[in-house]
Amino acid sequence: xxxxxxxxxxxxxxxxxxxKMILPILQYGDPVLRAKGKRxxxxxxxxxxxxxxxIETMHAAHGVGLAAQQIGEALKLTVLxxxxxxxxxxxxxxxxxxxxxxxxxxxxxx
Numbered sequence: 001x002x003x004x005x006x007x008x009x010x011x012x013x014x015x016x017x018x019x020k021m022i023l024p025i026l027q028y029g030d031p032v033l034r035a036k037g038k039r040x041x042x043x044x045x046x047x048x049x050x051x052x053x054x055i056e057t058m059h060a061a062h063g064v065g066l067a068a069q070q071i072g073e074a075l076k077l078t079v080l081x082x083x084x085x086x087x088x089x090x091x092x093x094x095x096x097x098x099x100x101x102x103x104x105x106x107x108x109x110x
Contacts, residue, residue, distance in 0.1 A: 022056055022057050023054065023057045023071040025061060025066075025071060026069070026070055026071065026072055030072075032069055032072050032074060033070065035074040036074070037067075037068060037074050037076035037077070039076050040075055047077070050068070050073065051077065053071075054066050054068070054077070055081070057071060058081065059081070064081055064082060064085070065080045065081075066078065066079050
C-alpha cells in the first residue's frame with residue numbers, strides 16, 4: 001500500500017478503529033445485481049458498519065465506487081471515493097437537482 005492509499009484509508013479508520021472487513025463482490029449474472037434496492041429509512045449502526053465495510057472492500061479492489069447490490073445487499077446505498085481523481089471540476093452537478101423547487105439554488109454543488 002502506497003502513502004496515498006494509506007492516507008485515504010486513514011480518513012475512514014475513525015469510524016470503526018481496528019475493524020476491517022472485506023466483503024465478497026458478486027459477479028455478473030448474480031440475480032441480486034438486478035434487484036431494485038430498498039430505500040434506507042434510518043441510518044443506524046448496521047448501515048454505518050455496512051458502509052464502512054463497503055469502503056474497505058472498494059479500496060481493497062482498487063475501485064472508486066461500490067453499490068450495495070455488488071456485495072449482495074439489495075439497498076439504495078453506494079459508496080464513492082473520488083479523492084484520487086485529478087481532473088475533477090470544482091463544482092459538480094447532480095441529476096437530482098432538476099427535481100428541486102424553482103425557488104431553490106439550482107447551481108452546482110460546492
